Amino acid sequence: MTSSEAVAIGLTHGGSEDTGLGNRGPQSKSIVVPYGFWLFVLSDMVLFSALFASYASLVHATDSGPVTNQLFDRTNVAIETASLLLSSFVCGLAIIAAKRKNLFWTEAWLVLTGLLGLVFLVIELREFAGMIAIGAGPQRSAFLSSFFTLVGCHGAHVTAGLLWIGTMMAQIWAKGFQPHIGRRLLCLSVFWHALDIIWVAIFTIVYLIGTLP
Amino acid sequence: MFGRLTWDAIPFNQPIPLITSLVVICALGGVAAWITVNRWWPYLWREWITSTDHKRIGVMYIVLALVMLVRGFSDAIMMRAQQAVAIGSSQGYLPPEHYDQIFSAHGTIMIFFVAMPFVIGFMNFVVPLQLGVRDVAFPTMNNVSFWLSASGALLVNLSLFLGEFARTGWLAFPPLSEKAFSPGVGVDYYLVALQISGVGTILTAVNFVTTILKIRAPGMSYFRMPIFCWTALASNLIMLAAFPVLTVALAELMLDRYLGFHFFTNDGGGNSMLYMNLIWVWGHPEVYILVLPAFGIYSEIAATFSGKPLFGYRSMVFATMVICVVSYMVWLHHFFTMGAGGDVNAVFGIASMIIGIPTGVKIYNWLFTMYGGRVRFTVPIYYLVGFMLTFVVGGLTGVLLAIPPVDFVVHNSLFLVAHFHQVIIGGVVFALMAGYTYWFPKAFGFTLDERLGKIIFWCWFIGFHLAFMPLYVLGLWGATRRMQHIPDATWAPWLDVALVGAAIIGIGIVLTVVQLLYSIKTRDQRRDITGDPWDGRTLEWLTLSPPPHYNFAVLPDVHGEEAYWTRKQTAIKLDRLIDEPNYQPIEMPLNTPVGVICAFFASLCGFAVIWYIWWLAILGLVGAFAVFVWYAWRDEHEHIIPLEEVRKNARERRRIRQEHLQNLSQSV
Numbered sequence: 001m002t003s004s005e006a007v008a009i010g011l012t013h014g015g016s017e018d019t020g021l022g023n024r025g026p027q028s029k030s031i032v033v034p035y036g037f038w039l040f041v042l043s044d045m046v047l048f049s050a051l052f053a054s055y056a057s058l059v060h061a062t063d064s065g066p067v068t069n070q071l072f073d074r075t076n077v078a079i080e081t082a083s084l085l086l087s088s089f090v091c092g093l094a095i096i097a098a099k100r101k102n103l104f105w106t107e108a109w110l111v112l113t114g115l116l117g118l119v120f121l122v123i124e125l126r127e128f129a130g131m132i133a134i135g136a137g138p139q140r141s142a143f144l145s146s147f148f149t150l151v152g153c154h155g156a157h158v159t160a161g162l163l164w165i166g167t168m169m170a171q172i173w174a175k176g177f178q179p180h181i182g183r184r185l186l187c188l189s190v191f192w193h194a195l196d197i198i199w200v201a202i203f204t205i206v207y208l209i210g211t212l213p
Numbered sequence: 214m215f216g217r218l219t220w221d222a223i224p225f226n227q228p229i230p231l232i233t234s235l236v237v238i239c240a241l242g243g244v245a246a247w248i249t250v251n252r253w254w255p256y257l258w259r260e261w262i263t264s265t266d267h268k269r270i271g272v273m274y275i276v277l278a279l280v281m282l283v284r285g286f287s288d289a290i291m292m293r294a295q296q297a298v299a300i301g302s303s304q305g306y307l308p309p310e311h312y313d314q315i316f317s318a319h320g321t322i323m324i325f326f327v328a329m330p331f332v333i334g335f336m337n338f339v340v341p342l343q344l345g346v347r348d349v350a351f352p353t354m355n356n357v358s359f360w361l362s363a364s365g366a367l368l369v370n371l372s373l374f375l376g377e378f379a380r381t382g383w384l385a386f387p388p389l390s391e392k393a394f395s396p397g398v399g400v401d402y403y404l405v406a407l408q409i410s411g412v413g414t415i416l417t418a419v420n421f422v423t424t425i426l427k428i429r430a431p432g433m434s435y436f437r438m439p440i441f442c443w444t445a446l447a448s449n450l451i452m453l454a455a456f457p458v459l460t461v462a463l464a465e466l467m468l469d470r471y472l473g474f475h476f477f478t479n480d481g482g483g484n485s486m487l488y489m490n491l492i493w494v495w496g497h498p499e500v501y502i503l504v505l506p507a508f509g510i511y512s513e514i515a516a517t518f519s520g521k522p523l524f525g526y527r528s529m530v531f532a533t534m535v536i537c538v539v540s541y542m543v544w545l546h547h548f549f550t551m552g553a554g555g556d557v558n559a560v561f562g563i564a565s566m567i568i569g570i571p572t573g574v575k576i577y578n579w580l581f582t583m584y585g586g587r588v589r590f591t592v593p594i595y596y597l598v599g600f601m602l603t604f605v606v607g608g609l610t611g612v613l614l615a616i617p618p619v620d621f622v623v624h625n626s627l628f629l630v631a632h633f634h635q636v637i638i639g640g641v642v643f644a645l646m647a648g649y650t651y652w653f654p655k656a657f658g659f660t661l662d663e664r665l666g667k668i669i670f671w672c673w674f675i676g677f678h679l680a681f682m683p684l685y686v687l688g689l690w691g692a693t694r695r696m697q698h699i700p701d702a703t704w705a706p707w708l709d710v711a712l713v714g715a716a717i718i719g720i721g722i723v724l725t726v727v728q729l730l731y732s733i734k735t736r737d738q739r740r741d742i743t744g745d746p747w748d749g750r751t752l753e754w755l756t757l758s759p760p761p762h763y764n765f766a767v768l769p770d771v772h773g774e775e776a777y778w779t780r781k782q783t784a785i786k787l788d789r790l791i792d793e794p795n796y797q798p799i800e801m802p803l804n805t806p807v808g809v810i811c812a813f814f815a816s817l818c819g820f821a822v823i824w825y826i827w828w829l830a831i832l833g834l835v836g837a838f839a840v841f842v843w844y845a846w847r848d849e850h851e852h853i854i855p856l857e858e859v860r861k862n863a864r865e866r867r868r869i870r871q872e873h874l875q876n877l878s879q880s881v
Binding site: 024025026027031032035036039040042043044046047050051053054057058061062063138139140141142143144145146148149163167171174175180184 | 346350351415418419420422423426427428429430431453454455456457458460461462464465468469472473474475476478480481482483484487490491494768838842845846848850
């Protein structure tokens, strides 16, 4: 029997025929880890879509309380949006710096990413505090419950992202650019960009539509 | 200091929960003492609790499911007994507030802590073996998922002797489940337990979708994956997209209860039907999360014990994926009576009937797999045939319920109860019992006793029909579900039959324990020496039973649809084994205590939230974050299994296989 015949019937190892996807065996960690994280982000998107659905079905249930265009301020939201989108851009710069294994610029861009995220968060919390102060807190009506939950959940994600950025920076500082730390940094940037996508939807559905005359 | 937690939380004045609690505590204490006396804790800690081995985690899931099955079944038999005696002037032995907790706990436990861990346990054990690889994509996360599920189960059981459980049914519909109408801790136990185990389930879904799409043996393209892997993929895709919605529904209810929000309240503009929609957007796909892997198990069994490849493999794959997608488009049929109008109800009614079509395709595929095959009537085949008979009828009553005008008549009646038990017991539980028998030798190296297995099957089959056929009749007569007291004495004979049926199922469950103990005792008579006790067709039968930690010394090269069958037939034809490969040292993930520590903090935090002990909740969160950072800081992730060990084990396996091959060749 020739060796090619032996291969064809599976008597020797290797040389299984090309069957398209999956013929190469298990993928490397640099593919598997970000892929799994992507799936998690997708399920997070589903979570937000349920919150959007709640908001959409309760937005008019104001219980004779304040309605959307009495509460939202476009200027405020514009600053929030700008700082969050900019922080995403800076996060991209941090990834580029990390690819070049430049410790200083990686850390610097990560600090800036976190600071811009913090700016966003402070503005959001001030908005929330202002609303609660005028009696438009989440207990006021179903609309406000769903508003605070949707926007607050995004804010909670940003907070978690800030914790992650801090931990990540400490880790890069302590351990340098090891392969698994590089993968984590990539997951962090996926997370941070995903929060932007959610914010664009919040910006449109909650604030833009909500401040139409 | 301790929030709502006082001595009143212990049910001193209610004998049934008190005695049950004492028995459970004594049993747990006894088991712990037994383990201590035998000095098994280090072994348990090293080999099981901290294990990242998918096979070990799978077994732990199934043990959890079997333990919780006993709890869930106890609830069931108590309900049947109450309904059989509380007729006419008698009030029975369970007061309403206790009875309501029992039916809520029964549903919650059976779905979340029996069916889910059982199914996930099989996926854990089987999928990497069938894909011809060494582990799942994220072994540590797998361990975390398991312990989070166990944490949820712990909290549900804790409600038995600290406080109470929900009295709201297994889905805790508002406004009844709102603070105003359920002020106690019961609903909080329910919400917190499900949130914690739900996180575990989402992580499982991430893990398995990644594993199946990215980690397969060389040559294992999509259309060469065994059907069980396809169904596991479909099931995990549904989990990934459905469980976040459950998280949202429960979180919104928690916000209502804890912070006075108005999502589902009667006042403040809240809308309780929003909860119905959200919970069923998760709830209906959940049915398919459970039943699709069950279909996968039946497919493996049908092919193996008929000695034929599965009939219509590709149509099976397409049917699975169609169900996966359509399962999201039918949720409204759970509340046609909401009054969404004729058009909406018609759309969802038709969508519900459409799901019957791919399911029908599957039934024909199994029938044609058996047709013309050399069928061996083993225990799993009994379950397969029993399933087909039972499930087809259950499916038909489902199609009846999918017709909105019919549904208006039997909504929330015992007819519905009979229907969903018929598809879940006949579809899912039979598959789980079949799979338990089928894969047991792979996990432990010996088969289960066949004769007892058949008796257990008949207990389930006969018991199920006696227990639930009367409920169809009663439902058509107008009996609603969840009744603590039966007003109409003419229903008594039917309820008596149902009680007898439940008791027969109970005998089956007791015999399952007996079968396990007996099989362990007489295991030397039924050793699985070769690793292939059923003349299998998929890759899990290629390795020895139980498989080594790393499953395969070298990853198998896959040729053709039935990877192992092709290889086995080639070896028999040529009368020689595959050439000895070039063995390499193997890198495997290290064990980790992170899962069990995570679950400890999750349980602590959950318990604190239930009882309003806020300092403890904060402590739990800080602890969880500290564990996260500590874990992220470790440097060693893998250990190397040395070449000598791999080679020695592999050569031993080849020797066994060589003998097996000679026996096979002589018999051909």
